[in-house]
């Protein structure tokens with residue numbers, strides 16, 4: 529499946545619902561603030577949107593959202609970037625989970641038979657079904673966070689490839705995990721993986737910045753777990769405030785052309801999300 533045809537993780541209704549929770553504004557309060565009828569807000573959250581551009585502009589202003597991105601979502605035209613050049617191959621492993629999909633990623637030198645794995649998806653069978661035939665083994669496994677749809681079969685994968693443990697965020701309850709904290713780096717062949725501690729969706733959450741320092745050109749990959757998706761952000765179940773703080777910190781710390789590989793939905797770039805993501809007004 530082309531990246532451009534991968535569905536977004538969140539529709540307009542999901543984004544409004546997350547933003548209202550974040551702002552502590554129930555439907556009636558938002559309606560009173562914006563003049564948009566409660567019924568229209570309710571229908572939008574219920575995936576039956578009938579909001580005009582003027583409605584969306586008022587909602588974006590009241591919720592502190594990026595108006596252009598919100599309107600693009602509202603008309604089903606959220607922009608995704610062209611594939612950016614990376615000095616290695618990325619294999620997105622998209623696995624069905626409930627009504628959506630969860631992503632794991634393999635990163636490898638193009639043509640190589642070994643790589644590094646980020647998250648394991650909802651289960652070992654789903655992972656095996658998506659596994660590229662070219663990759664015979666992995667040198668390391670990294671976990672963004674310990675929610676079920678990202679850790680299925682984790683310890684089986686660790687054992688299968690004879691690894692000592694999976695690298696995990698501090699505080700993650702994972703039986704076969706080894707903590708990797710903020711700024712810690714690991715090197716495998718020509719890959720460098722840096723952990724960025726990003727609590728928000730859950731209290732123990734890492735993003736990983738993957739680069740190939742010896743490559744003469746090409747950017748980096750940010751494996752973002754449930755911090756950010758194309759057109760949306762994670763649910764902030766641990767802390768909306770911390771999620772927002774770490775999101776801005778991470779996006780400002782990496783080059784704009786960095787490719788984002790999120791835990792759900794299509795690939796995107798830092799540049800694209802800074803321009804359009806509703807939560808990055």
Ligand SMILES: [Fe+2]
Nearest residue numbers: 675677754791
């Ligand atoms: Fe998730």
